[in-house]
Amino acid sequence: MQVFLQNWIYLIASVSLIGVGLYIVLTKENIFRIIVGLNIIESGTNLFMIAIAWHPKAVMPIYTATDHLAVNGKVIAADPLPQSLVLTAIVIGLGTTALALAIGVKIFEKYGTLDVRKIKEAEK
Amino acid sequence: MIIYVATIVVIVIIITSLIAVFSKKLLSSIISMGLVSLGVSGLFFFLQAPDVAITEAAIGAGLSTAIFVIALKKVKKGETKDEE
Amino acid sequence: MKNDTPKVFKSIFALFVVAIFMIGLFYAFVSMPKGWGVNVNNRVSRLYILKNVRTATRLLDSGKFFAKGMKPLRAEVPYKPIKFKKTANLEDGAANVVTSIVVDYRGFDTLGEVTVLFLAASGVMMLLFGKRVKPKRKKTEPSLIMYVGTRIAFAVIFLFGIYIFVHGHLTPGGGFPGGAVIASGILGLFLGRNGYTPNHAGLKVFESLSGIAFVIIGLIGLFSVKSFLANFLPTGIIGNLYSAGFISLIYIAIGMKVGSELAAVVDSMIGDTKEEWS
Amino acid sequence: MNIFNNAALLIGIPLLFAFSIPLFGFISKQLTKWVTIFVIGFNATFSLYILLAHKFPSVVVMGNWVPPFGENLYVGPVAVFLVTVVSLIGLLIAIYNLWAIKGGDVTRFSVLFLMYIAGASGIILTGDIFNLFIFMEITEITSYALAAYGPERRALGGAFKFLVVSSIGSTLYLLGVMLIYTQLGTLNIAEIAARIGQTTPGLLTFAGVLLISGLAVEAELFPFNGWVPDTYTGAVNGVSAALSGIGAIAGVYALFRIVMTVLGKDGMYVLTYGKLDLMAVIAILATATVVIGELSALTQKNVKKMLAYSSMAQMGLVAAGFSIGSTLGVYGGIFQLINHSIAKSMLFLIVGVLVAAGVGERIENFKGLWKRSPFLSLAFTIGAFSMLGFPLFAGFWSKFAIVGASIQRGGWYDFIIGLVLFASVAEAFYYLRIVTYIFSSTEMEKPKIKVNLSPAIPIFILAVAIVAIGVYPNLIGNFSMQSAGEFTHKMKDYVLNVIPTITAH
Numbered sequence: 001m002q003v004f005l006q007n008w009i010y011l012i013a014s015v016s017l018i019g020v021g022l023y024i025v026l027t028k029e030n031i032f033r034i035i036v037g038l039n040i041i042e043s044g045t046n047l048f049m050i051a052i053a054w055h056p057k058a059v060m061p062i063y064t065a066t067d068h069l070a071v072n073g074k075v076i077a078a079d080p081l082p083q084s085l086v087l088t089a090i091v092i093g094l095g096t097t098a099l100a101l102a103i104g105v106k107i108f109e110k111y112g113t114l115d116v117r118k119i120k121e122a123e124k
Numbered sequence: 125m126i127i128y129v130a131t132i133v134v135i136v137i138i139i140t141s142l143i144a145v146f147s148k149k150l151l152s153s154i155i156s157m158g159l160v161s162l163g164v165s166g167l168f169f170f171l172q173a174p175d176v177a178i179t180e181a182a183i184g185a186g187l188s189t190a191i192f193v194i195a196l197k198k199v200k201k202g203e204t205k206d207e208e
Numbered sequence: 209m210k211n212d213t214p215k216v217f218k219s220i221f222a223l224f225v226v227a228i229f230m231i232g233l234f235y236a237f238v239s240m241p242k243g244w245g246v247n248v249n250n251r252v253s254r255l256y257i258l259k260n261v262r263t264a265t266r267l268l269d270s271g272k273f274f275a276k277g278m279k280p281l282r283a284e285v286p287y288k289p290i291k292f293k294k295t296a297n298l299e300d301g302a303a304n305v306v307t308s309i310v311v312d313y314r315g316f317d318t319l320g321e322v323t324v325l326f327l328a329a330s331g332v333m334m335l336l337f338g339k340r341v342k343p344k345r346k347k348t349e350p351s352l353i354m355y356v357g358t359r360i361a362f363a364v365i366f367l368f369g370i371y372i373f374v375h376g377h378l379t380p381g382g383g384f385p386g387g388a389v390i391a392s393g394i395l396g397l398f399l400g401r402n403g404y405t406p407n408h409a410g411l412k413v414f415e416s417l418s419g420i421a422f423v424i425i426g427l428i429g430l431f432s433v434k435s436f437l438a439n440f441l442p443t444g445i446i447g448n449l450y451s452a453g454f455i456s457l458i459y460i461a462i463g464m465k466v467g468s469e470l471a472a473v474v475d476s477m478i479g480d481t482k483e484e485w486s
Numbered sequence: 487m488n489i490f491n492n493a494a495l496l497i498g499i500p501l502l503f504a505f506s507i508p509l510f511g512f513i514s515k516q517l518t519k520w521v522t523i524f525v526i527g528f529n530a531t532f533s534l535y536i537l538l539a540h541k542f543p544s545v546v547v548m549g550n551w552v553p554p555f556g557e558n559l560y561v562g563p564v565a566v567f568l569v570t571v572v573s574l575i576g577l578l579i580a581i582y583n584l585w586a587i588k589g590g591d592v593t594r595f596s597v598l599f600l601m602y603i604a605g606a607s608g609i610i611l612t613g614d615i616f617n618l619f620i621f622m623e624i625t626e627i628t629s630y631a632l633a634a635y636g637p638e639r640r641a642l643g644g645a646f647k648f649l650v651v652s653s654i655g656s657t658l659y660l661l662g663v664m665l666i667y668t669q670l671g672t673l674n675i676a677e678i679a680a681r682i683g684q685t686t687p688g689l690l691t692f693a694g695v696l697l698i699s700g701l702a703v704e705a706e707l708f709p710f711n712g713w714v715p716d717t718y719t720g721a722v723n724g725v726s727a728a729l730s731g732i733g734a735i736a737g738v739y740a741l742f743r744i745v746m747t748v749l750g751k752d753g754m755y756v757l758t759y760g761k762l763d764l765m766a767v768i769a770i771l772a773t774a775t776v777v778i779g780e781l782s783a784l785t786q787k788n789v790k791k792m793l794a795y796s797s798m799a800q801m802g803l804v805a806a807g808f809s810i811g812s813t814l815g816v817y818g819g820i821f822q823l824i825n826h827s828i829a830k831s832m833l834f835l836i837v838g839v840l841v842a843a844g845v846g847e848r849i850e851n852f853k854g855l856w857k858r859s860p861f862l863s864l865a866f867t868i869g870a871f872s873m874l875g876f877p878l879f880a881g882f883w884s885k886f887a888i889v890g891a892s893i894q895r896g897g898w899y900d901f902i903i904g905l906v907l908f909a910s911v912a913e914a915f916y917y918l919r920i921v922t923y924i925f926s927s928t929e930m931e932k933p934k935i936k937v938n939l940s941p942a943i944p945i946f947i948l949a950v951a952i953v954a955i956g957v958y959p960n961l962i963g964n965f966s967m968q969s970a971g972e973f974t975h976k977m978k979d980y981v982l983n984v985i986p987t988i989t990a991h
Binding site for chain 3: 492506509549627630634661688693810
């Protein structure tokens, strides 16, 4: 049971988050809801990237913290490179979210609605 | 042992993300997005990535949600009701 | 045209796309090697496993590097206790390996990342630009306790943010979360008092100067060590505050930049503006 | 491995000035636009120097870590040539912006425009697959913000659509990068390219599909280009010119750098590793793009929207040229890419001048334009003829090369080129329709249009460039041929220049 969970639980979490986010983006009409969906997709992607850098016996990649963390005389740290990539991805996600919200607020000021369908009709 | 805690967190995250899909109010869907971020940051900690966990908690769960709520307040000022 | 499609079809189509995507990812995960390990005794480098970068570079120059198999990717390596002594290069200068990667090996990425955040903030400010309109009186004024409390909390939060980004090379954290923490403290000030506005010109100058500082640190590297964003400071002993070369300098610049930038974003989101086009 | 670290200034100087433009903004708003011009001018001069002094191929080492360990920029023939073109066109559009950008937050606009050019240069220069993602984000974030700029409300809808599509695209790209990383443990393009044969074919195919769907958003290929018409129509004209002239170059470059250099096999015609030949997939997508783009453009009454659809179709043509996979095909693709950038950005600038003069964007408004402004009419005609591929105009040579390459390859590529040529007939129809409108006479006498110096200079230079390339194609052709070699001979011209000791697997 434990082995099964270790292998699969993080993958299930990340993939279902990506799926839920994609579903929101594809079906919802409210602009703010679409941005919520984009955020959830981003969380799922980050989780996926961290999960494939991990090993059940791994310790965190910090020298001063791992001094006494030998497992059976052997030690493995989680792969730090994907972690650094995810740091970057999180910050980029914040930037995109802020810009999208600014555009959304602007759209509400000018069209008086956040519904994508109504905006399309107003353009015609 | 910690994997069972992680499993519970994962179940909570998935349920919360489903709330984000089906909730009628925009505010509750935004809050559940923040909760998803918070749960994911907890998972990062279980996955031995404390740097990422702190960053996600501060940026993804904290500031991102705050900006969201501020923007939502700005939109609500208009008279038009805009729930789906 | 698209509006006439019933909601059910749309959901079914969405579910279809999502299902294909999820199956693909599951398939990919099943067929990939799992559980990447890194030996902490060796230094972090491209392969993180076989060798440290200096030896690897030597092997690379003599053409032997790629002849070695890439097999021992997941091998567990016998544990040797680490002795902290004076370090020779930045590679073993920082106690936090992720920091070492973020600022040193992939420092150029981080410069780009800071730029992305700066551009997003600029975009928000450009879109919400206009003449400030005085906010209407709120129905509920924040109470005195809120007012005083947020101000006291701001001092503590500010200090904590600075702690996070100064200790970026020793403990988890770094410039980005530190800056975000400071920005959330400023957000508290907004909530504590109606009509609070930070000093806009000050924020702008602060933001620009810390960004310029980052690039200039890179340019100093280019002119002294002959490579953009190269370390030019001594690296010290692992675990000391004054170690890890220019990492802490860069993190201080990043922290200040991110803090002032996010504060400006919050400010332009909260304020009401009326745009005018000449 | 030649090292030329000073080329890092191509990214460093724009960043330095982008951060300091808000400080210049305290002095004067007009000054910030001049700073933009100065910095892009520096980039153009420096890259022109590298091109003419033949400082390439060389590698720029970042942070003193040699290529497979740290990050690097690769200054190869493609990179130098495309960066030069990008910064020259960017310089001309920046000169146009001096006159066109007035209201709103001009300071921030200058920052964003400058970083848009620098981000496109970064995409072209970088030698690291994740760094490519960062620069892609820089160009995309700036382009959402730039596209949303302007007094018109339709700009916002287009910008939001672009944002949603391309942030999903970049997520997919990131997943693809991670899948490759799990197999090879590296992010360096040269090393991945050399060792791509070691990966599992199934996983590689899935990763390739993810990478392509991420990159096709900016390269405007068929299922991912729904944002193009709205965004181009809504944006201010200077921005539309930049999006179609500069963003397209960066997008197409990134797509084919990944597909041909990273995933491709060396050979007579480039094919890709994995279970599925991704070059063939791209050929089909490109054909679909051409057909759909041209047929949609045919029905448009709004000139700007028509130009947007036409731009989509031209990108399809470029991708079709690249996907033939031979040196001649890639040569045609690059040549067409540059011709398209020059002509399309000029057409958008002309529409901008006309709209500002109160003429309007609809086709009927163009009636009798010849009487009102001979200069603009002539320039528009030159651009339209270059798009059509008339002899003695720039577009002729590139279309000729693409057709020749596809005939040389034969097989089912004959079918593709047939469809593309059929679609070109539609293109001829709608461009000639505007040209006849321009030269037809009207009864009513309307006032003449006065063109300021600042928009006139870029339009004039671009028009002269089109005619010059048309008369003397080797002006661009030699460099294009040189660049095409880098795409089709990846080991000899790319990988070994970056990591000399590596062996192919």
